[in-house]
Amino acid sequence: MKKAVVILFLAGLAAPPALGAQNAPAQRQDSAYTAKIHEYLQDPRITTELVDHLPASSTVPTPLKFLGKIVGTPGELTHARDIHRYMEAVAKAAPNRARFWTIGKTEEGRDMVLLAIADEQTIKQLDRYKGMLNALTDPRKTSEADAQRILHTAKPVYYITSGIHSPEFGGPEMLMELAYRLVVEETPLVQNIRNNVITLITPVVEVDGREKAVDTYYWNKKYRQTVGALPLMYWGKYVQHDNNRDGMGQYLDLTKNITKVTLDWTPTILHDLHEAQTYLYASTGTGPYNEQIDPITIDEWWMLAKNDVMEMTKRAVPGVWTYGFYDGWVPNYLFFIAHTHNAVGRFYEVQSYGPDNYEVKPPATTTSREWFRPNPPLPYIKWGARNNTNIQESAILFALNHVAKNKEMYLENYWLKNKRAVAKGTTGPIYGWVIPASQHAKENAAEAVNDLRRQGLEFDVATSPFTAGKIQVKPGDYIVRGDQPYRTIADMYFSLQNFSPANPAPYDDTGWTFPLMRNLTVLEAIDKSLLNGPMKKVTADVTAPGGITGTGNVVVVDNTSDNTLVTFRFKLANVKMQAAEDEFDAAGHHFIAGAFVIADANRAQLDPVLKELGLSGFAMASAPAVKTHDLDIPRVGYVHSWTRTQDEGWVRAALDHYGVPYTYFGEPKLKEGNLRAKYDVIIWPHGGTPNGAQNAGGSGGGRGAAADSGRPAPNVAIPYKRTAEFTALGYPDSTDDIRGAVGPEGYKALYEFVQQGGTLITEGSTAAILPQMKLTPGVSFEDPPTLFARGTILRGMITDRRSPLVYGYDRAEVPVYFNSGPVLNAGAGAPPPVEVAGAPAGPPNAPGRTAARPQGQNTTPMATQLKLSPWDPDHTGEGYGMLPTTADSSAARGGRGGGGGGFGGNQLSQPVAGLAADASAKTRVVMQFPANPADMLLSGTLEGGQTLANRAQVVDESIGQGHIVMFSIRPFWRWQTQGTFAMGFNAILNWNDLDAGRVAKATTDR
């Protein structure tokens, strides 16, 4: 084996250091495959003794034999369906060392798969080994003595996932070769892995996106020179890069499927492969770290990362490092599924696969020698698919070997973490949580229970009333016992966040508190007696009690801001329903504004639907004495840009889930005009294209897919369509030409649509577009440079409770998710923007901000705490999440402001010639930020809050006969803000009656 390799090295490439050479029994090598490895490698330094060859097998097909190309072949990519076929073939050829199965379907009906690899005796008894890990997961069922015995015989599961980010091509390719090598190779290192670790591999997490990405690559190979570059338009059905931010919300099938595997196998380590750094980053992050992760896990992050860095550095492979990327704060990533279940999650970021060869010339900030980067990337290197394969396959083999060698330590840590989680239930301070079942939005509460149960959090339901400290538990209330291993989910999701701006710029959201985002009442039990209350396990999905009570021909459905109300309306589109415009009492019940009134009700038709949807109907003899308007079913149009299909999908997900039908089309179609004849409502979510913006092409096309050159004459249409050759393209929308956006004609048509009585609903960056164009006289756009409000939860104040947009909300306040902008000034007493003298602009790490840095490195940024504003909408005197320990809030400021990314509205929309504001415009501010910055921050981060004082969060501008509804908050953010979904649904349901309850001479009118 060594001889053959040496000969190949002499043939043109430098040998890696002899370090780690192994005294393996001679194993026949696949010389053709090995020769290709060396042929395709672009730089001799990017290799190790682990991957510079491939052993031969008479039974197991190599990727070369199976696919006709080796892994790392320049200019070639493999569809997920072929990667899956290959994995299946490996398992078929080596049933004693590998097993293959499917783990679920994607939205588009494709399979997700899993390959398990271990030695013969382990594969034979896979279920037994799975059972051992399950036992170590649950100290309630496993004694200490049993655990100590098990952790000598159990084997850690190392679960490798890749391909969640579709243009990051290399991981899924590499995993084919890794699978082959783990099954076939007989070196001591691979034997050690096979004998001591169970390796699970899901090579492609985003299967739908992989097929589109590979099709797009080959489409460009064929047509880029003659037609033009086709960007990767869509990944999965809903989102692109954000598919890796679904770990908390868990809407996407891919997240649900990986979670099912996690709950079934209780993997010890979950390792997700990405491609966005030079050359290989092993995750630890810069901090701040999530405060609910067991501290042991932090040490495990570092041990694993430093192992990989050290082993690669020993072999003189440059550019393998840790620390300087990402933070470790928000638990919304896929790999955080491991952390919510007390295991270890980690990831790599590898220099892109290509697949076309290219050069890497990183800036000095990437190549400097730093403490976390002892052998930094080079100023110049030739890169290619094989470099990518070699570096990550080597590193992950070292990681697997490290875990194999230290398996008892990792298993013991895992056992310990589970024990510590359960012990919190006996030591407190939080012994559990109670979610009152009869709270206002009772079906939203039930859905929250179901969503968390699917993640493994166990629920009980109270069987009779009891008291636990100050909490009065009622029968039917949902209880999360604090003495369960997966209480970590509740700790992580239910707690408040306090992200000091003294930290490095946050990588993503800073606040995510689940009860706030869902606007639910969740009670923290600080009295241990909760655990002794009468309760029984929840064993199936729950639904809030619903259906019709009372008698009479009129049925009134309580409006509770439950999201299933919109389902109810559209499901019974042929039933005439009206909305009460004010609160009233009837049938012994108090109704708030927005109740659905159904005259001549068909009880047999309504009752089962209400029961299914967890909604309450009250029958009465006659219609209540309250003003109503018809809930007319609108024809909904839904606009997406072709340049940015990333963000709108979360809005679409909410509409799909709750059954709101719509017509989905691209921005260029707006210019066809005559919109009012086709639609009553047009939804235009975040990511809309400002007028005059460059059409940059879709995001994330991947290197070689669309990035460069070759676009010919501007008049050639670029289609996005399914063809016999490219079957994955053209979904979920298709077009003959992706070019162009709204354009002046489109803007005119859109404005005309509103003037003629249509309702336009905008959110996030799109809400800023018409104000920037001066088409909303009562609403202006501001971009305060001192505002720092990255993905945070702030207080929303309902200023016009009679607006249909807030029907169903029973309190004057709602927590809202806000991400840096847009800031909309709609009067309502808002003072002009205040700038803080001396506060620097831009994100804390941006160039040009160095002047504000204190001398020396701030190694204790979390010592500087922000003062959170208590969330206590029911005026109990106790802010949510602030018991039992009240943080000492010195409220010192870190001296750094600046906005993070994520708003995406940095390009101002230009006015359209010949399109001026309608003189009839009237402004109605429905929700706004508090006047006092000290009242704003509920969970997350905020600096420069004074620039938000009294600024609009939800504003309804009436223009001509119609309305523009602008949400500067994000009502449909990442399947996490269920508490504000109803505001978006209200805009749809009440589309032609948004003036209801308007005070004739309100101060907000102009």
Ligand SMILES: [Zn+2]
């Ligand atoms: Zn990625």
